Amino acid sequence: MxxxxxxxxxxxxxxxxxxxxxxxxxxxxxxxxxxxxxxTVVPQRMYSGIDTFVLLCIPGFILAGNLMNVGNITEHIVRFSNAVVGHIRGGLGLANVGGSMIFGGISGTAVADAASIGSVMIPGMSKAGYDKPFSAAVTAASSTIGPIIPPSVPMIIAGSLTGVSVGRMFLAGAIPGLLLGLAMMVTVYLLAVRRGYPKEQKPTLRHLLREGRTAFWALMMTAIILYGIIGGFFTPTEASIVASLYALVVGMYVYKGLSWRKLPSILLDTVLTSSALLLLVGLANLFGWIMTTQQVPQMLADLILTVSDNPIVVILILNLILLFVGTFMETIAALIILFPALMGVATGVGMDPVHFAVMAVLNLMIGLTTPPVGVCLFVVSGIGNLPMLKVAHAIVPFLICNLAVLLLVSYVPAFSLWLPNLILGE
Structure with missing residues (x-):
């Protein structure tokens, strides 16, 4: 009762x-x-939920993303992507996906990606002759790549919950993230050809080199973060601070979009976003603790295993649960409440914890683009001044391609495990 x-x-x-x-x-x-x-258990459980060193990197990556947006770093990433693929049919859509893949290697959050890339690309694509719902749908769908390609805030949360190596999970997300991006690019191209969307003139080598040179400092940010974490030079938390300092210097002195007068509003926005996220983590931890004391995770695990103990069937059931939860629950809350329980089921049928973590995050990212609580849908609808249902209808082809990638990642462990095993050992 x-x-x-x-x-x-x-x-x-x-x-x-x-x-x-x-x-x-x-x-x-x-x-x-x-x-x-x-x-009194309320503040105790809330505090224990956020009293984890690795969670300190969340404000750092949020600050880095905000500095990138204001410092014109995002704009240079988009311009470089457009120079590379803009001459292909539907090139601005391809550049949208490419920009999200690069941006995702810096911010680690889907909502930041949707807001920053969307503010540049949705008006630009609409002006160039693309349907506005399509422009918004591409932006929302591609924003889900961010938390798959490292760094990833949801994977940091998952690691803090279970003790699985965050660095290993970061590496495990690289290939699935690239697969997701390539699948979306194929979808964009096919839709562009079918609908007759425009393409830009083929860039000259000089133009390509010029855009590559101006985007160099933005692209180096991703390389520094990944090499630093993988090489053991700094932890994910330290990487977030390095990313913020790098974005500050490049935005202020290289791209000159930042100024000291803009910093107070950037810091205030970072504090508000981070505090809201950490409040969610704390309260979700309280909710999850109640579920654990009432043995709900164990009952859920027993229920799944009574249906079948066949790994193929169990993985399918886990996907369905995560997809369903992702349609109405925010990613961080869903991870805190469900991840430890479902991890036990997954490892019980032979799944590697890192493989399951990537699969779980991918499921919940897809949920960010599905009604009724698709946060990324709300973001791009607001930017494009569109009804959410129009964007939800336009995003269906991308959901289909994302689900195809999800099945590949779920049933072929090598996509997730090959790279971390190669670099860090099994």
Whole structure:
């Protein structure tokens, strides 16, 4: 009865439009009061949820993304991508995906990607003759690459929950992220040919070199972060600070889009975003703790294994659960609540923890582009001034290609494990 109240209150609040963090918190406190438990457990569990060193990198990567946006680094990434692929049919759509792949190697968050790339590309693509819903759909779909290609905030959360190496998970996401980007590029090209979208003039070698030279400092940011983490020169948390300092210097002194007067508003925005995210982590940890004390994860695991213990079937069930949860729950909350429980099921049928982590994050990223709580859909709808249903309809071809990549990643472990095993050993 008490668990029905917990989930019932949570779902009612969520459907009423209450932010997910407060929905989790109110539902959890309702359960504690009904059980007669002291509310002192609320700050205790919230604090224990955020008292993890690796979570310190979240404000760092958010700050790096904000500095990139204001410092014109994002614009140079998009211009370089357009110079490389703009002459192909649907080239601006391809550049949109390419820019997200590069940007994803710096910010690690899908929403930051959708907001930054979208503010440049959606108006630009519409002006060039692309349908606005298509422009918004490409932006939302490609933003999901960000948390797959390292660094990745969701993978940092997953690592803090289970103790799995964050560096190994970063490496494991590289090939699936590239597969996701290439699949979307193929989809963009096929739709562009079918609909007759424009292409730009083929760039001269001089133009290509000029754009490559101006984008060099932006591209080096990704290389420094990845090489530093993989090479053991700094932790993910230290990498986020290096990324922020690098973005500050390049934005201020190379691209000259930043100034000291803009820093207070950038820092304020970073503080607000980070505090909201960490509040969500803390309250989701409280909700997850209640579920654990009531043995819900164990019941869920037993239920799945009573259906089948065949790895192929179990992996399919895990995908369906994660996809369903991703349609209405924010990624971080879903990871904290479900990831440890489902990890036990996955490893029980022989899945590598790193392989499962990549599969879980990919599932939840797809959820960011599906109604009713597709955060990236809301972001691009706001930028394009479009009804969300129009964008949701336009994104269907990209969802199909993303699901195809998800099945490949789920059933072929080598896509996730080959690179970390090659570089770090098995």
């Amino acid at each position: 008490e668990m029905l109240l917990l989930f019932g209150v949570f779902l009612v609040l969520l459907l009423a439009g209450i932010p997910i963090a407060f929905s989790l918190g109110i539902a959890s406190m309702s359960f504690l009061l009904l059980e007669g438990m002291s509310l």
